Amino acid sequence: DAGITQSPRHKVTETGTPVTLRCHQTENHRYMYWYRQDPGHGLRLIHYSYGVKDTDKGEVSDGYSVSRSKTEDFLLTLESATSSQTSVYFCAISDRTDYQETQYFGPGTRLLVL
């Protein structure tokens, strides 16, 4: 895999607690993404980053925040976890041009909110 790690790989937490997921890359790619994947929904974009400190919302951003203080790390925070946020979370990186992009995905984080 293209130098992407996610931590933790598995997490169980309780409703109402804050949770932070980390995505780390060693490829020096500019663009980073957080997706969630649920049965029957494919992958849905939560937030993305187009540079250090540059982030924007995706399709399903409510209840999530992100931060990118350096190129290699992109953090996803669930401010107050809810059971509806139980999901598998994937981070992706890319070095896109205006019209062409290939995304490389991390191994995923399985989150269970009780």
Added chain:
Amino acid sequence: LAKTTQPISMDSYEGQEVNITCSHNNIATNDYITWYQQFPSQGPRFIIQGYKTKVTNEVASLFIPADRKSSTLSLPRVSLSDTAVYYCLGGDTGGFKTIFGAGTRLFVKA
């Protein structure tokens, strides 16, 4: 946004050629078409990308007609290990709202 439409599922047998067609009627003039493969419990993996006509690599071929409103991913002589979900993506010029959709679930039987 270049939303795509592809079959929800397909079945095949080992050794057969599998063709998965995706429609992307409103793809932008300069955007590329990209296919990904996802195995259970793993992130998607890039398979192939093209702009027009035909692209071939060690894994698959991609056929794109002149009007670019559709594309066909061709997997030659599939094996059981090709059982996966296949996603077709059209570009999203000017934005980053990549839409994966639900993909096509391919089952390869012995």
